[in-house]
Amino acid sequence: MVDLLDIKDLQVTFPPWSDPFVPVKNLSLDLAAGQVLGLVGQSGSGKSLTGLAVMGMIPRPGKITKGQILFQGMDVTRYTPEQYRRIRGREMFLIFQDCGSALTPSLTIGRQLAEIYVHTHGQSWKKGMIQAKKALERVNLEPGISNAYPFELSGGMRQRILVSMAFAIQPRLIIADEPTTGLDMITQAEILDMFAALKDNCRVGILLISHDLRVVGRLADDVAVMYEGSIVDRSPVACLPEQGRHPHSRELIAACQELSYPVKSC
Amino acid sequence: MSWAGIFHNTSILLGGALIGFLLITAVAGPGLSPNDPFQIDLTHRFEPPCQTYPFGTDHLGRCVLSRLLWGSSISLGSSVGISAAIMCLGLGIGIMSGMGNQRVDFFIMRMVDMLLSFPSLVLTLGIIGALGPSLFSAAVGICMGWWPVYARLVRGMVLSAREKEFVTAARLTGTSGIRMTTRHILPQVLPPVLVLASLETGTMILVFSGLGFLGLGVQPPQPEWGAMLNEARTYIFTAPYLLIAPGAAIFTAVLGFSLLGEGLRQAMQVRAVNPW
Amino acid sequence: MVPLLIGVSIISFGLSHLSPGKVGDLLLRQSGGVTSSESAQRFKQELGLDKPLPVQYLHWLCKAIRLEFGASFSTGASVRQEMLKRLPATLKLTATAFLIMIGLSLLVGIPAGLRPGGLFDHISRLFSTTAIALPNYWLGMLLLYLFGVHWKIFSITGDASGGRVLLPALTLAIGMSAVYSRLVRERFLEVFSQDYIRTAQAKGLALPAILFRHAFKNALMPLVSLWGMSLGYMLGGSLLIETIFSWPGVASFAVQAVLNRDFPVTQCYVVLMALVFSLSNLTVDVLQTIADPKLRRNMQAKKV
Numbered sequence: 087m088v089d090l091l092d093i094k095d096l097q098v099t100f101p102p103w104s105d106p107f108v109p110v111k112n113l114s115l116d117l118a119a120g121q122v123l124g125l126v127g128q129s130g131s132g133k134s135l136t137g138l139a140v141m142g143m144i145p146r147p148g149k150i151t152k153g154q155i156l157f158q159g160m161d162v163t164r165y166t167p168e169q170y171r172r173i174r175g176r177e178m179f180l181i182f183q184d185c186g187s188a189l190t191p192s193l194t195i196g197r198q199l200a201e202i203y204v205h206t207h208g209q210s211w212k213k214g215m216i217q218a219k220k221a222l223e224r225v226n227l228e229p230g231i232s233n234a235y236p237f238e239l240s241g242g243m244r245q246r247i248l249v250s251m252a253f254a255i256q257p258r259l260i261i262a263d264e265p266t267t268g269l270d271m272i273t274q275a276e277i278l279d280m281f282a283a284l285k286d287n288c289r290v291g292i293l294l295i296s297h298d299l300r301v302v303g304r305l306a307d308d309v310a311v312m313y314e315g316s317i318v319d320r321s322p323v324a325c326l327p328e329q330g331r332h333p334h335s336r337e338l339i340a341a342c343q344e345l346s347y348p349v350k351s352c
Numbered sequence: 353m354s355w356a357g358i359f360h361n362t363s364i365l366l367g368g369a370l371i372g373f374l375l376i377t378a379v380a381g382p383g384l385s386p387n388d389p390f391q392i393d394l395t396h397r398f399e400p401p402c403q404t405y406p407f408g409t410d411h412l413g414r415c416v417l418s419r420l421l422w423g424s425s426i427s428l429g430s431s432v433g434i435s436a437a438i439m440c441l442g443l444g445i446g447i448m449s450g451m452g453n454q455r456v457d458f459f460i461m462r463m464v465d466m467l468l469s470f471p472s473l474v475l476t477l478g479i480i481g482a483l484g485p486s487l488f489s490a491a492v493g494i495c496m497g498w499w500p501v502y503a504r505l506v507r508g509m510v511l512s513a514r515e516k517e518f519v520t521a522a523r524l525t526g527t528s529g530i531r532m533t534t535r536h537i538l539p540q541v542l543p544p545v546l547v548l549a550s551l552e553t554g555t556m557i558l559v560f561s562g563l564g565f566l567g568l569g570v571q572p573p574q575p576e577w578g579a580m581l582n583e584a585r586t587y588i589f590t591a592p593y594l595l596i597a598p599g600a601a602i603f604t605a606v607l608g609f610s611l612l613g614e615g616l617r618q619a620m621q622v623r624a625v626n627p628w
Numbered sequence: 629m630v631p632l633l634i635g636v637s638i639i640s641f642g643l644s645h646l647s648p649g650k651v652g653d654l655l656l657r658q659s660g661g662v663t664s665s666e667s668a669q670r671f672k673q674e675l676g677l678d679k680p681l682p683v684q685y686l687h688w689l690c691k692a693i694r695l696e697f698g699a700s701f702s703t704g705a706s707v708r709q710e711m712l713k714r715l716p717a718t719l720k721l722t723a724t725a726f727l728i729m730i731g732l733s734l735l736v737g738i739p740a741g742l743r744p745g746g747l748f749d750h751i752s753r754l755f756s757t758t759a760i761a762l763p764n765y766w767l768g769m770l771l772l773y774l775f776g777v778h779w780k781i782f783s784i785t786g787d788a789s790g791g792r793v794l795l796p797a798l799t800l801a802i803g804m805s806a807v808y809s810r811l812v813r814e815r816f817l818e819v820f821s822q823d824y825i826r827t828a829q830a831k832g833l834a835l836p837a838i839l840f841r842h843a844f845k846n847a848l849m850p851l852v853s854l855w856g857m858s859l860g861y862m863l864g865g866s867l868l869i870e871t872i873f874s875w876p877g878v879a880s881f882a883v884q885a886v887l888n889r890d891f892p893v894t895q896c897y898v899v900l901m902a903l904v905f906s907l908s909n910l911t912v913d914v915l916q917t918i919a920d921p922k923l924r925r926n927m928q929a930k931k932v
Contacts (some may be wrong), residue, residue, distance in 0.1 A: 143829055175832025182823055182830075190824040192845040192921060201841070202831060235921045251831070358673055466635035471910075473864025478643045481886040481894035522738040558763050565765050566883050578765075585769060585872075592773050599766035607761035614757075 089156070090259055090291040091117040091140065096153035098132075098139055106228050111315040113153070119258065122285055122292040124302030126338060127312035133295045136312070137261040140293070141180045142170040158258065175206050179257045183264035184244045187235040195222070195247055196232030202254045215314060217254070225250040225280060242273035249280050260284065261293045266301050278305050299326075299342040311335045364619060367611030376604050377424040385418035391577045400589050407597055411581070411587055416597055419575035423598070426570060427577045428605060430487065431505065431560045434494050435553040441499040443545060447504025450514070461507070464500040472497035473559065480568050491570035494559055502548065505543060513540040543620045550613035554606040561602050577602050637692060637901050641685050643898060692899055697892040707892045711878055713898060718844075718877030721870065722862045729858065732805035737812025738839075740849075744817055752809060759806030764865060767831035768799040770874040796873040800865050804858045808851070815847040822846075849920055856912030860905055 089317055098110040110132040117123045127133050138144050140155055142162060148266050154161050157178065162170065182188045190198060192316060199221055200214030209217070219229035225246040236244060245265060252260050262281065266274040280304060284290055296302050302323065311319040318332035327339050386406065393413035399407045407416035449460040467475065476493035483489035514537070522536050563569035564578025572579060575597040584594035691697065697707040736756075740749040775782035775795060782795050819825065820843065828838045863879075872881035878897060885893035917923045 141830060143826060171832050171834065173832070175831055180826075180830040182827060185823065187825050188823040190828065190842045190846070192849075193842065201833070201837075204835060205831065205837070235925070237922060238925070248827070251827075255831070353919060462635065462917060466639060467634045469906050470639070470898065470902045471860035471863040471905050473861075473867055474898055476864075477867065477882060477886060478640070478898040481882075481891065481898075482643050484889065535909070544760075554761065561763065562765055566868065566871060569648055569881070581769065588773055589777060592777065595766070595769055595773065597661065599763060599770070602763045602766065603761055606763070607757070610757065610761050 087223075089116045090119045090121075090158060091115075091293070092154075092156040094154045094156070095134075096139060096155065097134070097151045098135055098144060098148055099151040100148040109315055110139065113312075113316055115310050117259070117291045119291050120285065120289045121308065122294055122306045124198070124306030124309040125293060125295045125312055126297060126299050126309060127334075128297060128300055131267055131312045132315045133297075133312050134263050137180055137293065138264050139143070140259075140261060141174060141178060142167075143174075143180070148283070175202070175257075178259040178261070179227055179252050179255050180263065181252055181265055182259045183267050184241060184248060185268070186241070188248060189244055191236055194233055194235055195239075199232065199247070199251065199254060202251055208254055211325050218272055221250045221254050222247070224253055226276065243271050244347045245269060245273070245277060246280075249277060252284060256288055257290065257300050259291045259293070263293065263295045264297070265294070266296070267298070274301065281305055299338050300345075302343075311338065364612060364615030367608050367613070367615055370604055370608030372433040374424060374428060374608060375537040377421050378428040379425070385415070387415035388416060389422045390573055391415075398587075398594075406595075410583060410594055411591070416594070420577070420597055420601055421578060423551045423575040423577045423580060424601070426487075426574060427557065427561055427564070427602070430491060430570075431557040431605075432553055434491050434560065435549060435556045437491075437495050438499045438502060438552070438556075439545065441495065441550045442502025443506050443541075445499070445503040447510055447537070447541070449503065450507040450510025453612055457507075460503070464504050467496070467500040468504075470497075472501075474509055476559070476563070477568070480563070485568045485571065487570050487574075490563045492561075494556065498552075498556075498559075502545075502552075505548070508544065509541045510546060513537050516540070517608075523528065547613055547620065549615045550609055550616055552608035554613070557602060557605050557609070635641050636906070637689055637899075638685070640692070640895060640899050640902065643895070650821075692895075695895040707896045710881065711893070711896050714876055714878045714881055716901070717875060718863075718866055718870070718879055721796055721800065721866055721875060721877060722859065723802035724793050725862050726855075726859065728797050729801040729805045729808065732801060733808035733812050736809035738804070738816055740809070741813040741816030742820065744813075749813070752813070752878040756810050759802050762803070764799055764803050765868040765872055767802065768796070768869055770793055771799060772872060796812065796869045796875055799873075800862055800869045803865070804861060808854070808858070810850055811854070812847070815851065816843065819843050819847040845919070849916070852857055852912060852916045852919070857907050859908045859912075863901055863905060 093113060093115050095189045096110055096113040097108060099107065100107040109130075113132070113136060115123065115125075125133050125136065135144065135148075137270065139150060140157070140162075142165065144150065150163050155161070155163050157173070162173070165173075189195070196215050196218045199210060199218035203209045203214035203217045204211055215232065215252060218232050222229050222231055227243060227246055227250075231239065231243070231247075239247075249265065252262075260281075265281070266277055269277065281294070283294060285292055292305075294302055296305055299309075306323045310317045311326075311330065311332060312334065313334040319326070319330045319335040321329040326335065330336060330339060377567055387404070391414060393409070396405070396409050396413040397411055399405050399409040399413075405415045405417070407420065410419070424546055445460060445464075451458045452460075470478075474497075476490075476497040479493035480489045483492065503621075560569060561576065561578030561581075564576040565582045567579070567582060570576035570579055572583075580598040581595065583600075584591070584598065587594060694708075736752045740746075740752040743749060772782070772795070783792065825838060827841060828842045833842075866875075866877060866879040867883055870874065870877045871883055874880070878900065882894060882897035884890070885897070917927060
């Protein structure tokens, strides 16, 4: 079985080239279709950048200086910008964490969703708007929201809309970068359930990036721990407490256990 | 703001150099000029550059270079003076409005709004129209046309400076109005204002010489760069090269002040301040 | 809005009365009469210059509203007629210059913002710095010489016919477009660093779609009010440009009027320009409210 995603020895470098900054070094991981891989690590460990690298969206002036990214067998690091653009929004999609500006402020939600149906699935705008309303229902939102602007909605609603974009595109690979951070617990649970539905119904591979081990623990099959630009541990998620050898993994596990809801006997 | 950093800042250096050069011509110009700028010599009209007349002569046989140097004092001097006046007015009124109570602020801002309903140059024209064209009326006209924009900007800066925490702290410890203004508000407001002043002096040079060009400011036979361009205009068919010198002078002066302003802005790390 | 207009009218009225003595003397001189104190007094009475100031103001206001400023001192023709006849030419010049300015600043600013530090960015910065410092009347004359005298493409003397507007409008537009191209650059640079552009890229959209559908409105919205203010600059600048290019608009007429001490024309010009400017600012405000979804929602909320 060909892996959906196979990253080999990836290195991402930023200038100044005389004293370069290397946030991702010797990074290797693989992901199969229908699998959820959680990528955990602290802020600054390079997780988001890995996701961006896979999408070919590393912010200028950084670039990939070593390694390969094999997506469905093809080395996308060799792709031209135009080739890459064609697989984005069709084969692969990245859901950002919404800090308030992940959705275009000047367009209605309906337009932003319909755009996907028009661009990815070649439908007319009219049909796209109808599909957009259906997509909103699928994530438990009122279809009337399609006439609203992002600034009128709450963070939880906007994050759900970003997830519904993934539903609309139905790509082979979804990269979700901190999809639950900043949301209340109930909404977090709902969003994770939506991801689970995506995984079950669409055989999509999900790379779930989070600093929160509990979130990953709930959804992922495997977990990879990232520390200072490389993967230091990888195991099935339930086995991490036993199999996680790296000191950083142990710290994460310990912190996770401390933060868990304290169960006191009455 | 590091003083050493100034020497690495190309803008400041270039701008400062240009202005320094022009200021020298403004101050020492009359002394440096090879000939009398007012001397009419009809036997030597439209002379090309030569030894007696390094930049040639104009339609009345007057030495162009001498007129340029004398005009430097008038054009530059007046523009700098007007700019300073506008800044002081704008600073003073803006601070009064920003620091004063609601009623004072309201009243001043209504005045500013009314003045701003006129395009600046139109207001200036109106004043010159009423007073008759002269250097004085041009100066007054420009001041009236331009101070409202700065008053409004300064008021905005004062208001946001007042919101800052250390100002609230000062107020809580009972700092009085005047002390508050000079010790706390002014240091915040002054750097952007200085940057603006430098940039605006460039605009003032353009406006002032523009009025001279129209014949609405300095009157002949005073050598003023804009007026010289106006005179050259009549002879655009026969002696188009007369257009070059005064225009280049104006351009250099404005460029100098713009570069200086930009450099100051970078050095003082002021966010882009835009008078519009 | 109304108090503003009243204030505007007071200022205009004040301007017209900055030198009442001169007005009276000038009138007398125009009428060719010998100035004796009795005839001076009689003329002042006829003009109503001896009445108290508030009365004079109301009197003036009633006439000013209808743009009735009497006869020009120099031509003797009705000021109102002459100004209204010339107004379309000035409006044509200003409108064309405005469009050119927007076009130029977008053309120069957008590519510079998309590739900061690139070659185009540096060239555009050079262009901006130079164009800001360039006196537009000097540029106008150089262009006039090149196109009018040297190459004879442009006709020097003037009517307000179609193609002839391009050269003056370009001259008028260049200064402001230099400033605005920098602002446009800043805005596009900022917008393209926002998350929603990355979302659009993740959707696989091509650059034109991202630029026009997602970036444009957000980048340019804050600049709309600035563009409105630039109309004021253009109305002022037309004083110089119309004179150079012999453009038959109200501004060139006004300049002549000031030189000839033709007070009615000057007053009418000031009032007219204030009206035009206020109207255009109002239009810009309305347009901005319509275009900006946040403002629109605020307005709708207020209505409820």
